[in-house]
Each structure stands twice: as C-alpha cells, then as structure tokens.
Amino acid sequence: MKAAVYRGAGNVQVEEVPDPAIVEPTDAVVRVVRSCICGSDLWAYRGVIQRAVPARLGHEFLGVVEFVGPDVRTVAAGDLVVAPFQWSDNTCPACRDGIQTSCVNGGTFGAPGTDGGQGEAVRVPWADGTLVAVPGGIAGATDGLLRSLLATTDVAATGLHGARLAEVGPGSTVVVIGDGAVGLCAVLGARSILGAERIILCSRNPHRRELGRRFGATEVISERGDAAVAAVRDLTGGLGSRHVVEAVGTPEAWEMALGMAREGGTIGAVGVPHTTPQLALFPLLVHHLRVHMGVAPVRHYLPDLIDRVMAGTYDAGAVFDLELPLDQVAEGYRAMSERRAIKVMLT
Ligand SMILES: [Zn+2]
Structure with missing residues (x-):
C-alpha cells in the first residue's frame, strides 16, 4: 500500500x-x-x-x-x-x-x-x-x-478538552490563545458544548478570525504579547479573564496566558510545549492561578x-x-x- x-x-x-x-x-x-x-x-x-x-x-x-x-x-x-x-x-x-x-x-x-x-x-x-x-x-x-x-x-476533542481544563461553563468569559485548528475548536467547544457567553479569540489572520467568529467567538483581538494582555484587561474591566485556553505551547503564548488570567483564574493548556523550557511558578503563586494541562x-x-x-x-x-x-x-x-x-x- x-x-x-x-x-x-x-x-x-x-x-x-x-x-x-x-x-x-x-x-x-x-x-x-x-x-x-x-x-x-x-x-x-x-x-x-x-x-x-x-x-x-x-x-x-x-x-x-x-x-x-x-x-x-x-x-x-x-x-x-x-x-x-x-x-x-x-x-x-x-x-x-x-x-x-x-x-x-x-x-x-x-x-x-x-x-x-x-x-x-x-x-x-x-x-x-x-x-x-x-x-x-x-x-x-x-x-x-x-x-x-x-x-x-x-482537534475538535483537543479544543474542547482545553476549554474543559480551563473550567469553562455556562455564562463563562474565556480567552482563547491560538487560532490554529485546536484554538478554533476550543472556541466551538466553549460555545456550543460548554455554554460560554463571551469568547475572546486572539488572531490576526483574516480567514481564521472569520472562522473563529463563525465558531462562536464574540470578540477577536489582533494584538500580540503585552499588547494582547492589555487588550484583554481592557475588555474585562481591568480584571483579566477567569478562564484562559492556551492552544499554542510557545513561551510567548504562556506569557500571554499568565498575563490574561485574572486573580484565581484557570489556564487550560493543550498546546504542545516543545519550546517551553520553564514555566515561572512565582506568578502562579501570587495570582492564585491554576494550570490544568493534558494530552487530550x-x-x-x-x-x-x-x-x-x-x-x-x-x-x-x-x-x-x-x-x-x-x-x-x-x-x-x-x-x-x-x-x-x-x-x-x-x-
Ligand atoms: Zn488503558
């Protein structure tokens, strides 16, 4: 064959x-x-x-x-x-x-x-x-x-798993980092299965932004890094989001996730961290953050x-x-x- x-x-x-x-x-x-x-x-x-x-x-x-x-x-x-x-x-x-x-x-x-x-x-x-x-x-x-x-x-299951790990539920506000197929499926799962109300997708690609909106994203931000963190804080009354899905796996994406999560928030991580040598523990401690990860x-x-x-x-x-x-x-x-x-x- x-x-x-x-x-x-x-x-x-x-x-x-x-x-x-x-x-x-x-x-x-x-x-x-x-x-x-x-x-x-x-x-x-x-x-x-x-x-x-x-x-x-x-x-x-x-x-x-x-x-x-x-x-x-x-x-x-x-x-x-x-x-x-x-x-x-x-x-x-x-x-x-x-x-x-x-x-x-x-x-x-x-x-x-x-x-x-x-x-x-x-x-x-x-x-x-x-x-x-x-x-x-x-x-x-x-x-x-x-x-x-x-x-x-x-991807459909992995995206949903990311949203589940982030403890998304009915009425939740969630940020999704990553506009690949998994991130887009996290949007879909958060919206259509878990009942999230507000879904903020990070994407600057016009085609992916459009699909993200079709899948249920209510807001799409095109900023990266610190500017993306600031944009999410602006959209959430300065607090950050209680739920964040990390669907990339790079150090940059992790910095965004840590910056976007509100005090006591939960990060659901399904991005494969091939290039993330270390995760800084200090912000997890002082901001009461919870990180749930797993291969879907x-x-x-x-x-x-x-x-x-x-x-x-x-x-x-x-x-x-x-x-x-x-x-x-x-x-x-x-x-x-x-x-x-x-x-x-x-x-
Ligand atoms: Zn078994």
Missing part, C-alpha cells in the same frame, strides 16, 4: 510500504477513508524536534474496518470507524479515569513500528478500546459528515462528539480548508507550514 513517509525536515514522500495485517488478536485493520495533517506533525517537518528517519506519519483518520482479530468484539468488518490519535485499551485504571492518553497499553499512530493515518490502511492495536463505530456506516456518509467526523479524531483523551470524548455530529449539533469540519489526495501530501505539509491552510484533509 501507499503511505506518507517522513524522510527528514521538510521532506515528506509517498512510498510503497507493507500492507498492514492482524498481529495481535485484539487488532483491527482499517482501510483509511479520510485522514489529515496535524499541527503537531509540523514540529518535525520544520526541524524543531528530531524524529527517526524514516517514520510513518499521521495520527488522525477514519475508515472502514477490513479485518478484525479473533478477540475483537465491538467493531466488525465493514464498520465505519473513527480512531482517536492514540490507541488505548479503554479498561486500565488511567482509561477508567478518562485519561486514555495515559493508557498502560496505549501508543500513538505513526510511532516507530506502527502505521500512520496518512496512508491507505492502518493496523489498529486494541481495536475495541480504540475505535468507535459510526451509526449508519459509510453508505449514508456525505462528504460533510466525513469532514465533521474527521475533526473529532483530534480523545477516546473519552468520542462517543459524545460522534452523537453530536450525527445529530447535526456539532460540526468542526470547517477547519479543513484544503483537500488533497494522499499523493500530494507533501504539498499539504508545505501549505500548513507556510500557514496557507489551517488544516489539510487527505482523501
């Missing part, structure tokens, strides 16, 4: 790789219908972090089950299934606590020795604990539905999100603003790296 392969910074190719097969009795093999490129895939692409070469790519996908191992009970050949970006057994203590991204048997698609989502098929470990079947299957699935479902594999347990959110997608009440599919065939995956990486696209869907 064909799959995207990382060959070093700036170098992604489509190559012929071995067809996946059932290895463990708990495995399934899924034929990929849609996959996408993640902002986190760009860290290695840009050379910010080191990755083994060659490596398989992609951890967001949905598809149709081709084969299941003899111990698989909850999905069967022919099912349309959504995969979270990490597999999990969904039975260990961490999974039962709702943090499937800490599963003792868990792992990430694309890690050494595994298949990535950016390919024609994927071996899925712990299929029962990982995959969620979509009612109605592939036959009735429109392109719009597939987009909306694909968003739940990572997408599997925890998936059943509910899929129900909402099927009911037509939750749709983050608009984050995909460029669609390419798998053969053109390299152009997809370039487009996202150059910020010409928010998020690329591969068909």
Whole structure:
C-alpha cells in the first residue's frame, strides 16, 4: 500500500510500504477513508524536534474496518470507524479515569513500528478500546459528515478538552490563545458544548478570525504579547479573564496566558510545549492561578462528539480548508507550514 513517509525536515514522500495485517488478536485493520495533517506533525517537518528517519506519519483518520482479530468484539468488518490519535485499551485504571492518553497499553499512530493515518490502511492495536463505530456506516456518509467526523479524531476533542481544563461553563468569559485548528475548536467547544457567553479569540489572520467568529467567538483581538494582555484587561474591566485556553505551547503564548488570567483564574493548556523550557511558578503563586494541562483523551470524548455530529449539533469540519489526495501530501505539509491552510484533509 501507499503511505506518507517522513524522510527528514521538510521532506515528506509517498512510498510503497507493507500492507498492514492482524498481529495481535485484539487488532483491527482499517482501510483509511479520510485522514489529515496535524499541527503537531509540523514540529518535525520544520526541524524543531528530531524524529527517526524514516517514520510513518499521521495520527488522525477514519475508515472502514477490513479485518478484525479473533478477540475483537465491538467493531466488525465493514464498520465505519473513527480512531482517536492514540490507541488505548479503554479498561486500565488511567482509561477508567478518562485519561486514555495515559493508557498502560496505549501508543500513538505513526510511532516507530506502527502505521500512520496518512496512508491507505492502518493496523489498529486494541481495536475495541480504540475505535468507535459510526451509526449508519459509510453508505449514508456525505462528504460533510466525513469532514465533521474527521475533526473529532483530534482537534475538535483537543479544543474542547482545553476549554474543559480551563473550567469553562455556562455564562463563562474565556480567552482563547491560538487560532490554529485546536484554538478554533476550543472556541466551538466553549460555545456550543460548554455554554460560554463571551469568547475572546486572539488572531490576526483574516480567514481564521472569520472562522473563529463563525465558531462562536464574540470578540477577536489582533494584538500580540503585552499588547494582547492589555487588550484583554481592557475588555474585562481591568480584571483579566477567569478562564484562559492556551492552544499554542510557545513561551510567548504562556506569557500571554499568565498575563490574561485574572486573580484565581484557570489556564487550560493543550498546546504542545516543545519550546517551553520553564514555566515561572512565582506568578502562579501570587495570582492564585491554576494550570490544568493534558494530552487530550480523545477516546473519552468520542462517543459524545460522534452523537453530536450525527445529530447535526456539532460540526468542526470547517477547519479543513484544503483537500488533497494522499499523493500530494507533501504539498499539504508545505501549505500548513507556510500557514496557507489551517488544516489539510487527505482523501
Ligand atoms: Zn488503558
């Protein structure tokens, strides 16, 4: 089969790789219908972090089950299934606590020795604990539905998780730092699931600002750094915001988050902090701040999100603003790296 392969910074190719097969009795093999490129895939692409070469790519996908191992009970050949970006057994203590991204048997698609989502098929470990079947299957699935479902594999759930970590609830005022797909989905989740009343999005990109407003942002500020902190304080009577979602992960974004949170406020952080060597603890102490972080347990959110997608009440599919065939995956990486696209869907 064909799959995207990382060959070093700036170098992604489509190559012929071995067809996946059932290895463990708990495995399934899924034929990929849609996959996408993640902002986190760009860290290695840009050379910010080191990755083994060659490596398989992609951890967001949905598809149709081709084969299941003899111990698989909850999905069967022919099912349309959504995969979270990490597999999990969904039975260990961490999974039962709702943090499937800490599963003792868990792992990430694309890690050494595994298949990535950016390919024609994927071996899925712990299929029962990982995959969620979509009612109605592939036959009735429109392109719009597939987009909306694909968003739940990572960004829609990660954005919602950020807002949850920030303790957003009905009537909340929340600032969202980051106008990538995760930040935009934090806006959507805060508004349409958690019931936030005021959502201040930090974005200077016209296309992303517009999508942020469509997703529920009530105010959008274009300032950066100290000016952004001042703008948020102006908008909140000088107090700052009780809830802040940090969806970038850089030191600059963290400084903004710390500056924008009001006394006793909560920062929900889902940005991957590859370049944040230290978090200053002093302001956390003196301002009574709470920081909640975590790799989003997408599997925890998936059943509910899929129900909402099927009911037509939750749709983050608009984050995909460029669609390419798998053969053109390299152009997809370039487009996202150059910020010409928010998020690329591969068909
Ligand atoms: Zn587990």
